Amino acid sequence: MIPTSLAASKALAAAQQSLALLGTAQSLDEMERYWLAFVESIEKGWTKLELACPKTGSAPTNWKQKRMKQRKNDPLLLYLRHARNVDQHTLESTVTMYGPRIGLGLRPGATQGYVESFYIAPNGLPGPLIGSSEVRVSFEPAQVRLRPVTDRGTTYAVPTSHLGISLSSILPQHVGPLALRYYEDALAELNSILAAPQ
Structure with missing residues (x-):
């Protein structure tokens, strides 16, 4: 150099x-x-x-x-x-x-759905969703x-x-x-x- x-x-x-x-x-x-x-x-x-x-x-x-x-x-x-x-x-x-964001919604075309259980893990990430397949979880990490x-x-x-x-x-x-x-x-x-x- x-x-x-x-x-x-x-x-x-x-x-x-x-x-x-x-x-x-x-x-x-x-x-x-x-x-x-x-x-x-x-x-x-x-x-x-x-x-x-x-x-x-x-x-x-x-x-x-x-x-x-x-x-x-x-x-x-x-x-x-x-x-x-x-x-x-x-x-x-x-x-x-921007803090982390978690959203629950319906998949395109779905008119209804249900959630039996859902949690957020200690690391801030969404845990598994137990419920109907029409429900979706979206996650955006802190940025x-x-x-x-x-x-x-x-x-x-x-x-x-x-x-x-x-x-x-x-x-x-x-x-x-x-x-x-x-x-x-x-x-x-x-x-x-x-x-x-x-």
């Missing part, structure tokens, strides 16, 4: 660790804490990449201009930058927390979802795309890996530029 980009690599490793912890979080508060740690680390990684980039030479200059343009125009990268600012400099939350953020008077919507591809989910555990991959690719590209003979 090129020494000047070692700090960026460490920040991105911290971001990766935060994502791993997010996937095993046991509460909404933990989910939020690990997500915010990810956002902080990913933005720190960019700052270190920027500092590692030489100020002279066409290849480093082109790399930096390309990446800065993407950060300015890509909805996910732009959102993360401003979510970090909002978390660090305001009292506003960057996520909305932390991104929300619009307002940074210095400008509101940034929850991202719906990244690098021209529509996002299928706005959950942190789904968009985080996309951002991490982007910055890991940026690091690898910068390392190649720095390793090339000048």
Whole structure:
């Protein structure tokens, strides 16, 4: 690894660790804490990449201009930058927390049904339903979802795309890996530029 980009690599490793912890979080508060740690680390990684980039030479200059343009125009990268600012400099939350939801209803076409017994296990998951086959149980686990953020008077919507591809989910555990991959690719590209003979 090129020494000047070692700090960026460490920040991105911290971001990766935060994502791993997010996937095993046991509460909404933990989910939020690990997500915010990810956002902080990913933005720190960019700052270190920027500092590692030489100020002279066409290849480093082109790399930096390309990446800065993407950060300015890509909805996910732009959102993360401003979510970090909002978390660090305001009292506003960057996520909305939703508790687990359980629903009982009838299957399509059914007009009636009955439930003999149903319970929720200690882990918050629905237990087995004993009753008619017309009844269905739906379950949605606790989630932390991104929300619009307002940074210095400008509101940034929850991202719906990244690098021209529509996002299928706005959950942190789904968009985080996309951002991490982007910055890991940026690091690898910068390392190649720095390793090339000048």
